[in-house]
Amino acid sequence: xLIAQVTDTHLFAAPEQAxxxxxxxxxxxxxxxxxxxxxxxxDCLLLTGDLSQDETPESYDRLVDLLAPxxxxxxxxxxxxxxxAIMQKHWRLSSWPLKPEKSFFAGGWQILLLNSAIPxxxxxxxxxxxxxxxxxxxxxxxxxxxLITLHHPPLPVGSAWMDAIALQNSAxxxxxxxxxxQVKLVVFGHIHQEFARQRQGVVxxxxxSTCVQFQPYSQxxxxxxxxxxxxxxxxxxxxxxxxxxxxxxxxR
Numbered sequence: 001x002l003i004a005q006v007t008d009t010h011l012f013a014a015p016e017q018a019x020x021x022x023x024x025x026x027x028x029x030x031x032x033x034x035x036x037x038x039x040x041x042x043d044c045l046l047l048t049g050d051l052s053q054d055e056t057p058e059s060y061d062r063l064v065d066l067l068a069p070x071x072x073x074x075x076x077x078x079x080x081x082x083x084x085a086i087m088q089k090h091w092r093l094s095s096w097p098l099k100p101e102k103s104f105f106a107g108g109w110q111i112l113l114l115n116s117a118i119p120x121x122x123x124x125x126x127x128x129x130x131x132x133x134x135x136x137x138x139x140x141x142x143x144x145x146x147l148i149t150l151h152h153p154p155l156p157v158g159s160a161w162m163d164a165i166a167l168q169n170s171a172x173x174x175x176x177x178x179x180x181x182q183v184k185l186v187v188f189g190h191i192h193q194e195f196a197r198q199r200q201g202v203v204x205x206x207x208x209s210t211c212v213q214f215q216p217y218s219q220x221x222x223x224x225x226x227x228x229x230x231x232x233x234x235x236x237x238x239x240x241x242x243x244x245x246x247x248x249x250x251x252r
C-alpha cells in the first residue's frame with residue numbers, strides 16, 4: 001500500500017491570500033501536480049492537519065476542489081489552525097474524496113487517525129476519550145500492523161519554540177504505544193520539516209508542509225528560505241516492512 005501524507009496546507013478563503021509570502025493554494029496545486037505524476041499512484045492520502053489557515057468553509061471547499069481531480073481517497077484529522085466543528089459540518093459523506101473514518105484497514109495494516117487539537121490553542125493534547133479509543137483499537141487488533149497519525153509531534157524535534165507547542169501529554173501517549181508491539185509507525189504534521197526518529201522499536205516521522213518550511217533546530221520561530229514544499233510517501237508492506245521518503249517540489 002502506498003500512502004501520501006499531505007500536511008499543513010494552510011488554505012485561505014481567497015486563493016490569492018499568502019502565508020509568509022507564499023500563496024498556499026498555489027503551492028498546494030504545484031505539490032499535487034507532482035503527486036499526480038508519480039510513477040505509482042498512491043492508494044490513499046493522509047491529511048494531517050492545519051488544512052485551513054483561517055477556519056473558513058471556503059478554505060475547506062478549496063481543498064476539496066484541489067483534491068477531487070486526483071480521485072484518491074483522503075483521510076483527514078484537524079490541526080491547531082482548523083475548526084473541527086466546521087470540518088465535520090461542512091464535509092458530508094458526499095464530499096469526495098474526503099473520508100470520515102478515523103480507523104481503516106488496507107494492505108495488511110491498520111491506520112488510526114487521532115485528534116490532538118485543542119480549540120483556541122497552538123499546542124496539542126490527546127483527550128482522555130481519544131486515548132481510550134486508541135487503546136481500544138489496539139487491544140481489539142493485537143496482531144494487526146499499525147500506523148498512527150496525529151497533528152502534533154509526540155517527540156522533541158530539536159527546536160525550542162516548536163517543542164513548546166508540541167503534544168503536551170506525550171508521556172501518556174508514548175506509554176500507551178509502548179504497550180502494543182504491533183505499532184510500527186507514528187506520523188505527524190505541525191513541524192513543517194522532515195523528521196525521523198526511532199524509539200522503542202517505533203519510527204516517528206514528521207513531514208514538510210505543502211507551503212512554508214520552518215527552520216530546523218532553531219531556538220525561535222524561523223523560516224527556512226532554501227527548503228521547498230513537499231510531502232511524504234510511505235510504502236507499507238504486509239510483512240511489516242516499509243519504505244518512506246520525502247518528495248520536494250521546486251517552488252518560487
